[in-house]
Amino acid sequence: MDTIQNRISAFVKLGVFLSQFSQKKIAKKENIEHNDLFFDGFKHQLKVAGENNTWFTKENLLFATESWSKALTQENINKWIIDESLGNNKSQKVAVIMAGNIPLVGFHDFLSVLISGHSVLVKQSSNDKHLLPFLAKYLEYVEPELKGRIEFTEQKLTGFDAVIATGSNNTARYFEYYFKDKPSIIRKSRNSLAVITGNESEKDFENLSEDIFRYFGLGCRSVSKLFIPKGYDFDNFFKGMFNQQEIINNAKYANNYDYNKAVYLMSEFDILENGFLMIKEDASYASPIASVFYEYYDNVDDLKIKLWEEREQIQCIVAKDFIENEIAFGQTQNPQLWDYADGVNTLEFLSKI
Template sequence: MTLETKKSVFVELRKFLSQFSEKKSDRKSDVLNNDIFFDDFENLIHLSQSHNGWYTPEQVYFAINSWAEALTDENLDKWLSQYSFDTTENEKTVALILAGNIPLVGFHDFLSVLITGNKASIKTSSNDQHLLPFLAKYLIAADETLKDKITFVEGKLENFDAVIATGSNNTARYFEYYFKDKPSIIRKNRNSVAVLNGKESKEELEALGEDIFRYFGLGCRNVSKIFVPKDYSFDGFFEAMFKYQDVIHYEKYANNYDYNKAVFLMSNFKLLDNGFLTIKEDSSYASPISSVFYEFYENIEDLQSRLEADSEQIQCIVSNNLIKNSITFGQTQKPQLWDYADNVDTITFLLTTK
């Protein structure tokens, strides 16, 4: 199976995914196997919240649309052109232990394993057991040779050559011990931050709200902490966040908001609160759901040095070009194919592991 053939299968998947929209899905006559998969996928999207209360149709549609935008011919070519693919493939079985905090969070690892000509032995999270297996069925229907490349495992993972595992800091310690004799990528908890200087426009701050509230803040790319200069006024920040007030209508989010606010207040922490989001001064990077931590800075160069020193705790940084290698507001949950989790190049790992 050539690289071009592999790419073409994922382009077919892109055509399939691009039909689905929160406003109105649009069935196209020229999409492969629509008669088999279209209705079932639409139903699955709307059933996802019954499988995982955080997977509202809005969030699932967003994840699907993000992958539809990513899997273009141009993006695949740009991503893969920097690598040297051996025409005589050294096929490996790669165990994938996936997280389930946001919809399809493990899809990039799945894509990377297959595009490099390897087999994927997949253990899904109990929180996300349906979306990826469905897309795998679509890919197999598009190219039957993938049937022997994709296995979903319910019990113990066995007979694999390498592993990519994602989990909490606690589970990562278990993974590191259990897989110590295998080539591995082990991912731990990370959080994302934003750096503000008080000159951001309302539009930029509203875009920052997307970075905070998308997927209810459950992703490692969600902004959980902001750095602001001394004497920063939060009035403009809260005004911009008002756009996302409807988040409080989701029961699971509202329960977290009530609980975490109560815990903070009982501990006599000083809070700023707008009725659906609390912000609290705190040196930690990981804030609970419905809360964002903040910290003051005096010197942007010193802050740059600190963020570099803490890089293993940070997934991405959002700013208006204040910090080196930061990304623009509103883009944290729209990573490109070449934006690797934890800055670990998965393709290089897969191509060089023997």
Template sequence: MALGERINAFVQLGNFLKQFATQVPQANSDVAFNELFFDGMKHQLKLTQEHNGWFTKEYLCFAIGNWANALQKESLERWTAKYNLENTTSKKVAIVMAGNIPLVGFHDFLSVLIAGHSVLVKQSSNDKHLLPYLSKYLEYVAPSFKGKITFTDEKLTDFDAVIATGSNNTARYFEYYFKDKPNIIRKNRNSVAILTGNETAAQLEALSDDIFTYFGLGCRSVSKLFVPKGYDFQDFFGGMYNKSDIMNNAKYANNYDYNKAVYLMSLFDVLENGFLMIKEDTQYASPIATVFYEYYDDVDSLQAKLKADSEHIQCIVADIGMKNEIAFGQTQQPQLHDYADGVDTLQFLSTLS
């Protein structure tokens, strides 16, 4: 199958997904095979919500909407243009997926197939319903994909390369187990925000999207703030206020209550507003309903620190003219070329032989 055919198949998938980007799905009669897949997709979304309480309808719609927007012909062509993907020698690439947010492994899945390879997927039990169903849709719009997409719950065997995502502990296992195969091994990462005290109210409100989307469970979720000494958190909390209804989610509320109790019993100094706690801490990964913060002396020394700690950081939200900084409110809407851990997945896949 030529690259153009593969792109067109994902464009059609994007059109299909667009129908489910709102809380009430909107059927479009122009979408191919809707009579076979539309109602089934609604059922898969229902199963997904029932199976994982973190995957709310709101965040399922958000994730699906992001992918519907990304799977546009122009975007896919621009993304793939700089790689040699026309005459790829097809290999079988295994993907070990995380399950922290909906469709978190879709970018790897897309990358393997768009590069002309076959894919062997081992999903997380936390996110197991949507991708197999979307794969069936892909096989209908592009029959050449049949036989190129396999899902397994068993031990991975018979593959040529692997992309595996997990915790720092599982990454050590992956590095040993997959040491004889070309691989990309991803570890824990978190995102940070640099505040100066000069942020506008709109920027701080946008930051609340970076913090609370997917309940803070994604690697692109801001879990750590860097603030100047003497920073007044009043404006920060004001920017967070629009997310107060997050406490209506029982799983989030339970985590908030539990972590607050732990902090109180441990006599930690914590600031909180009834749905978010902030705690001074040098670590990057914070518990649910908590954001860590750390003071900095000057921007130059902070940038040096962040560069030294780059293997722990996915995104840096800031408005200080820093290279690769991300605007407030934009971490959860990555582009196709925004590779996890900064590793160019398509470059890796294009050089397999």
């Protein structure tokens, strides 16, 4: 019989399976269910994912798998679902349209739908299509009740009851029109920012470099914008970034760096750069790869009002004792299960469809 406990147990087992694939090493462990069937296969899928999308370096793929292995514990899942009424809903088919900007970016929606007792119909991005179907097979092996509850398609979506779709601002408009008759969560583009006060240590900036450079800055939780006090000296900032200098050895990143630098110089923009990162004064939140925008602020209260007014564009605010719900330097890419994208409680939505 399908129960919430069985579903939790399946994802906890998946977390244990993923714990074999960490940044330090890939190592087969004893006593992991169905490991002989799946370990080598997943190792191969990681390789194929990297070949299919050169942004998906081995380090970033393993960072993603390690992050999910840490998130999928019994304690974490119980804490996440404790206030939700998930046992009572009629099972529906929920379509999930996933982005492909970082590895396993749609996994939280996939997890949320299944843990809520629904069936999931997944439409993946071609940029990230190798890992999730394989992990879904593992889940079906450890919990046979999930068989028939997970479907992947590359065709037009049909026969679903609700939808969770993630895309750009342009595709969101299309989604809103196309799915107007269904219960939906439609996510648009968002970016993350850091508020610099001038009281940061060099260690804070080293940690911030993780928020800026992890996944090459392609995630919505990647910091692409800084707010800095008037007259700020960027020396400490650049010192903190220095430990990421190896990133320029990635050919795709280097090409973006060279291209964007040429565009800025031809447009005669004032930029500061250190050989692998450019910073430019700009009011926009979304900066191109290999660059971060910054904006000056005069008054802390005015900045807080501005960030509140523009919250629809913001995913995370990285800061130190500045604002409610801020994220510590270096922690944007380690969200908890209850840190919902766009602040929309997916489980609550799924409990009411």
